Amino acid sequence: MYKGIECKIYPNQQQADIIQMTFGHTRFIWNQMLGMLNERYQNNKTLKMLSYARLSSLIPQLKREYAWLKDVDSVAIQCSVKRLSETFERFFKGFCRYPKFKSKKHQQSYLSTIRGQNIRFNPNQRYIKLPKLGWVKCKPSVRHIENERIQSVTVKQRASGKYTISILVASENQVLAKTGKTVGIDLGVSDFAITSAGHKYPSQKLHLKYQKQLHYWEKRMARRREKAKAAGFDLKDAKNYQKARQQVARIHEKIANKRKDYIHKVTTELVETYDVIVVEDLKTSNLLKDHKLARSIASQSWRLLRDVLTYKCEIYGKQLLCVNPYKTSQYCSNCGYDSGKKPLAIRHWTCPSCHTNHDRDINAAENIRNIGLKQALVK
Numbered sequence: 001m002y003k004g005i006e007c008k009i010y011p012n013q014q015q016a017d018i019i020q021m022t023f024g025h026t027r028f029i030w031n032q033m034l035g036m037l038n039e040r041y042q043n044n045k046t047l048k049m050l051s052y053a054r055l056s057s058l059i060p061q062l063k064r065e066y067a068w069l070k071d072v073d074s075v076a077i078q079c080s081v082k083r084l085s086e087t088f089e090r091f092f093k094g095f096c097r098y099p100k101f102k103s104k105k106h107q108q109s110y111l112s113t114i115r116g117q118n119i120r121f122n123p124n125q126r127y128i129k130l131p132k133l134g135w136v137k138c139k140p141s142v143r144h145i146e147n148e149r150i151q152s153v154t155v156k157q158r159a160s161g162k163y164t165i166s167i168l169v170a171s172e173n174q175v176l177a178k179t180g181k182t183v184g185i186d187l188g189v190s191d192f193a194i195t196s197a198g199h200k201y202p203s204q205k206l207h208l209k210y211q212k213q214l215h216y217w218e219k220r221m222a223r224r225r226e227k228a229k230a231a232g233f234d235l236k237d238a239k240n241y242q243k244a245r246q247q248v249a250r251i252h253e254k255i256a257n258k259r260k261d262y263i264h265k266v267t268t269e270l271v272e273t274y275d276v277i278v279v280e281d282l283k284t285s286n287l288l289k290d291h292k293l294a295r296s297i298a299s300q301s302w303r304l305l306r307d308v309l310t311y312k313c314e315i316y317g318k319q320l321l322c323v324n325p326y327k328t329s330q331y332c333s334n335c336g337y338d339s340g341k342k343p344l345a346i347r348h349w350t351c352p353s354c355h356t357n358h359d360r361d362i363n364a365a366e367n368i369r370n371i372g373l374k375q376a377l378v379k
């Protein structure tokens with residue numbers, strides 16, 4: 001099993017220059033090789049595709065021709081060729097489209113794999129050593145990363161201009177202790193997740209929190225775009241427009257990061273506490289059919305929650321069940337009596353049959369848990 005861990009890095013000017021150069025050079029080698037392969041095919045359509053070994057044997061020749069290619073991490077150059085080769089393989093198998101030339105407009109990134117100790121953290125993990133860059137300041141990850149487990153690193157520049165790395169780490173499947181407990185989870189809007197044990201995880205309401213800021217910068221971005229166009233500027237050179245665009249991107253990144261952090265916290269708590277986790281299947285859920293803004297925003301979090309739960313259960317040896325949430329908010333989790341549809345405003349109700357007092361959401365979570373338990377028995 002491999003895990004990807006993302007963290008921010010803060011390169012100094014010199015390091016940032018080298019990163020930019022590496023983006024450019026890895027893109028150059030990709031385009032150069034792709035151009036060559038295209039031409040080779042045009043000249044003789046019966047020739048077989050070159051293997052990765054053959055392609056990479058051409059790198060030294062290119063380096064002689066373009067001596068500046070030596071200024072950047074040589075592994076990154078190799079990885080770029082490897083990726084091109086893999087993309088072709090996938091294309092021939094029908095998994096993806098024909099490889100395209102890369103342009104500066106695309107997301108900027110390069111990959112480098114471990115060679116000896118060329119990628120490693122210092123003991124307190126405030127710095128990471130990267131090929132050709134030396135020690136780069138970074139934001140330490142929440143969990144300690146063992147240097148021996150690092151496989152590769154991808155250096156990226158976000159739309160906001162900030163730099164991040166994602167580190168691929170080999171992880172042993174750490175099976176968590178069994179607790180013998182099963183939980184059902186109901187998804188909601190004002191409370192993001194409600195467990196059958198009665199715990200409510202409130203919504204972060206990030207879109208409300210950042211609405212003003214976002215609106216402020218989006219307005220400026222649009223205005224500055226018009227201004228730059230009217231003045232005949234290329235948008236690339238319109239500094240004020242670019243500044244606003246980066247601010248907008250930064251706020252979106254912040255929202256996405258906060259959402260991710262929160263979901264990691266919730267899911268870790270769940271897999272540590274329970275052996276079997278039952279959630280409603282979002283495909284059959286009627287929650288998604290509602291196009292109200294708050295719901296469509298919440299649905300992004302629900303999907304992320306389910307994706308993260310899926311792999312965490314896998315890693316930690318727990319079980320995730322997805323069940324059809326049909327009528328789970330209608331019947332009583334105690335006696336099974338169906339008391340019909342209830343308007344959303346009703347948060348509490350009493351079962352007319354067994355007189356149990358229910359919290360609407362917790363009752364639904366209990367029903368989801370019960371459906372899951374029945375399914376587990378059938379299997």
Ligand SMILES: [Zn+2]
Nearest residue numbers: 332335351354
């Ligand atoms: Zn009842």
